[in-house]
Amino acid sequence: MKYDHILIRYGELALKGRNRSDFEKKLKENIQFTIREHPSCKVRRTYGRMMIELNEEKPDPVMEKLRHIFGISSFSLAMKAENEIEAIKEAALQAFLQHEGKKGTFKVSARRSYKPFPVRSQDLNQYIGGHILRNTDEVTVDVHHPDVEVVVEVREQGTYITCGRMAGSGGLPVGTAGKVTLMLSGGIDSPVAGYLAMKRGAELEAVHFHSPPYTNERARKKVEDLTKILTSFGGRIRLHVVPFTELQKAIHANIPSNYAMTIMRRMMLRITEKIADIQNAKAIVNGESLGQVASQTLESMHTINEVTNMPILRPLITMDKQEVVEVAEKIGTYSTSVLPYEDCCTIFLPSDSVTKPRRDKAARFEEAFDFEPFIEETVKKVETLNIGSEEESADQQMDDLL
16 A cells, blocks of 8 residues: 555635535635646545545645645545445554654544544544554553644545645635725735735736836846746736836936926826726735835835725735745745846936925826827737746737727
8 A cells, every 4th residue: 555645635725615615616626626636636525634646646746736835734645445344453553664664653633624523533433443453563652742643534525644744835725805906016026926916816917017128038037037936836927017117218308307207106006007907806915015115115105005096915014024025935036036127116216215205296297298109019019928837928908808
């Protein structure tokens, strides 16, 4: 006998009441998509658990992918046995031995979810524990601090035996909380903000502002790479690349330098809102952290927010830079984010940006030029890439959607 299944547990989903089935269906879809390179694996829902039947696939690459899927609290290799006491005892012994259980201490924790099974959980503990003791040397029982816990779950489809567990990413399955639009700059913060939004179940559409020739193709490739990293936590992400050069030049020519950054952020928000509407997204996510830079003071946020009624989610708002860096390193975006390619926020950057801008002044400065045609033309020229899907290399023009 050998480990032939992966048993997946989910914590927060168990609290979803009538919506629980929908959350489980989405989690199953996400798992199937993530392990699609292992076609022999079969994913199956059972009450309170998800099972992957390995069918001779090697478990380690599959488990490495499971670590990144939101909605999973933990998972374990499992050995399946028929619902028959002798078969369960033998499978438990084999599972224990194959989990480095040749010496030390152990305990058995049996759970009888399938009530028609005639042996009670407490009796199962004794039968299985006795069988392991009779067939091993240098092994004793410790019910308080065992080296190995042999977990036995009796279910209608069969009995699953596990020893040890790996932590999952927690959170909610991506796609269960609706769609949001992420303002993805290419720096350290915004990928982390996108990751945290996905952890709460949000599906991402990413928007990146690109200003050639002032920003180069390497800067754009960097953002594509960051988007691809994020797909490992939630499947496909569409990246909308916004040609921002003409509007940025107009801002530079018509707006006082100390308000240029504020007006640029207001224009970005107007464009992002239009893209979000087209993509049926219900909120905008960005990587702002309170007080980090001039555009992230309360006064700046108040003035910039004026141009949209769409909710703006700021997952990093109370985090300091070191905390953000730690998450970026953990999820694998940091080394890409720090590549030294300029993004549109760093070009034309004035040295005298106001930190407490006023809404009335911003609106008055915007009257200096007719920006609406710039916005409309910019949105028409947005280029959309499908990242993390079979169509990844095939660009789509935003105007096809308009």
